[in-house]
Amino acid sequence: MTNFSRRGAMGLLGGAATLPMLGTPALANTKMTVGALRFTSHAASFVAFERGYFADEGLDVEFKFFQAAQPMAVAIASGDADYAVTAISGGLVSLAEKGAAKVIGGALSEEKGIDGQKILASNAAYEAGLTSPAALGGKNYAVTQAGSSFHYMGSKISAAEGVSVKFKPLQKVGAIIGAMKSGQVDAWSIVPHIAKGLAGAGAVKIIGNVADYIPNYQVTTVFTSANNAENERGQTEGFLRAFSRGADDFNAALVDKTAGDQAATDMVKLIHKYVYADRPFEKAEKSIRNGAMRINQNAGLNMSSVQDQLDWFKSEGLIKDSITSETLVDSSYAPTI
Structure with missing residues (x-):
């Protein structure tokens, strides 16, 4: 820090x-x-x-x-x-x-009406078929720690889709970004300034919006x-x-x-x-x-x-x-x- x-x-x-x-x-x-x-x-x-x-x-x-x-x-x-x-x-x-x-x-x-947090797929996972949150079943979902907001979001999203995901704690946002880029984890959700920046650089794919699953979060x-x-x-x-x-x-x-x-x-x-x-x-x-x-x-x-x-x-x-x-x-x- x-x-x-x-x-x-x-x-x-x-x-x-x-x-x-x-x-x-x-x-x-x-x-x-x-x-x-x-x-x-x-x-x-x-x-x-x-x-x-x-x-x-x-x-x-x-x-x-x-x-x-x-x-x-x-x-x-x-x-x-x-x-x-x-x-x-x-x-x-x-x-x-x-x-x-x-x-x-x-x-x-x-x-509603304001572009919010995004659901991301790694490029490798996207190419393997993770093109929407409905395909999250069995995938590795990145979180900082158990009980973090990332854990909450991933759990709510996967439950809404009726699928089960595997949460992978990586402690820091920077570590998650690295793991997403390398394909070590398949999915993540994060604020738009990070999500859109990564997607715009071709490092990840945006596959959904958190607000569609957790309105007024x-x-x-x-x-x-x-x-x-x-x-x-x-x-x-x-x-x-x-x-x-x-x-x-x-x-x-x-x-x-x-x-x-x-x-x-x-x-x-x-x-x-x-x-x-x-x-x-x-x-x-x-x-x-x-x-x-x-x-x-x-x-x-x-x-x-x-x-x-x-x-x-x-x-x-x-x-x-x-x-x-x-x-x-x-x-x-x-x-x-």
Whole structure:
């Protein structure tokens, strides 16, 4: 993982979130670490940082970057990160059950009419007949870990098609990409900025859309330690307010496209500092634009989707049957949708 810090970054102001106002700012130079992946789907945090929305709340933010969801959940529980955005995983739920973590809002969502996560086949598997999700039976489906969002998606997709797949845990997204390119695994599902980039380069084939199998899927959530949720309310509300302003800017520029062409270009340039930063802008731009899925307004959380994910974890024996949505979610911070 890598760290990146910039204090007091300022820029254009975006739409104001409707979370409770506590003053301007409510805090003063409160240092915190925010966990993230180098994905377009984490753009709300990057925008809040670069445009000074965290600074407006008195938050001095440092990013800590991860390559999978489970290690991020562990970092929140251990205090190595204060807030983070990632998918619900079995590890996160178990940490919540132990009183170490709480989901406080929603982030990335599948939404009808917006191009979302893709189902991929390796070239070798495609040539052997894996041209649609209906042909997944007996195939190797890549996941980071058991109980990850990839595991959930693959299980829901294969169940809907009435077939059985073999899940292959590879720990990191980078390792999965390598395995897909070499044909060591047959299938995977991933956010569009990665899926379309790989397919456009001829490395994989797109064979379906996740939203066709899991409509209105709450892909990622905002979460923190149980201690922060319970005892650091001002700080937590300040974080969510800044995060929500970043989401508003992102959605207006790249999802709803109401902010104009220049705002869209500016947004892509901002995100490029964090996503595909090792590529020239001209090569990264299309992939970043392709990754523009909805980030929920005001960190709203789709509780029906959260419940479906918890029910799946229970059906797989990955979490205790006694765990409820209240175990995982502190619903006092953000609206439910």
